[in-house]
Amino acid sequence: MTTAIAHPNIALIKYWGKAPGPLNIPASPSLSITLDQLTTTTSVTTQSHDRFVLNGMEADDPKVAAWLTNLRTHLDIPGLSIETTNNFPTGAGLASSASGFAALITAINAHCKLGLDATACSSLARQGSGSAARSLFGGFVELRAPEWCATPLFDAAHWPLSVIIAVTDTGRKAISSSVGMERSRTTSPYYPAWITQTGVLFDEAREAIRLRNFSVLTRLSERSTLDMHALMLSSQPPLLYWNGVSVALMHRITALRESGVPVFFTIDAGPQIKAVCLPEAMDVVESALREVDGVRQLVRTKLGSGARVVND
Ligand code: PMV
Secondary structure: OEEEEEOOEEEEEOOOOEOOOOOOOEOOOEEEEEEOOOOEEEEEEEOOOOEEEEOOEEOOOHHHHHHHHHHOOOOOOOOEEEEEEEOOOOOOOOOHHHHHHHHHHHHHHHHOOOOOOHHHHHHHHHHHOHHHHHHHOOOEEEEOOOOOOEEEEEOHHHOOOEEEEEEOOOOOOOOOHHHHHHHHHHHOOOHHHHHHHHHHHHHHHHHHHHOOOHHHHHHHHHHHHHHHHHHHHOOOOOOOOOOHHHHHHHHHHHHHHHOOOOEEEEOOOOOOEEEEEOHHHHHHHHHHHHOOOOOOEEEEEEEOOOOEEEEO
16 A cells, blocks of 8 residues: 655646647646645555545545546556545635645555656646646646646745635535636636736746745735635626625735735635635634634635655
């Protein structure tokens, strides 16, 4: 048995939309932070036919099955029993597919002695879930052309940001990212502008991170989030991933910042709000978010490391 762990990542500059073709290549670059506290643990053992157990329940996951079939066209991978556990809600906009595919390829690579480096694993993880490519690495990570495998930009020590995740709903999201992205690409009149604008924000955000300029990163990252959700809202039928608590939290974080607290929000394809702040602001941000009606859980985390094997 081989066990690997990986952490979810949150994009500060988002991707939403894929290039045409089979390899799950994003249509625009993205830049993320890998989280420490949230963890996917995945164990694989060899057996005659594939079996997939998610959070203790036997599951049929067509996305994992199709990904494995594709891997086996060029890699020697036997039948596998895969057991995977998340210490956080699955499929609820907390990037469980990112940590999931990153942990899985890391475990398979070691178990089957494939000899792939982290970059090659990142490309393969991307074929399962675009954002998974980034969870192979820790700290600040970018995913960009032309290779479309993630590369580490800076490690967590470069700028030890903190994140507080406000969970507002633990249910699975109604519309998957892949379906939502395709809907936006094919129906939103704003899609071409979104792609162009993301390239600009990406370049500026890399520089803001290099210089550790929190106010510039705040502006760029909230813009990327709100541009993406504007694109989602302008899709047909519209994609609205927020609930009322998400909106209340956005207002609360904006008010906190206006009162001088270094914090900004970021939101993925779900109703959870992630507040990114400087470490010294963590307690004040946490108590402010706790006061918002409807917040179900707050998870504090620092930046974490990349996917790794924990026993073999
Ligand atoms: O990993 P995917 O292909 O399911 O897409 C994730 C998309 C967002 O989380 C909304 C944005 C991002 O860049 O992570």
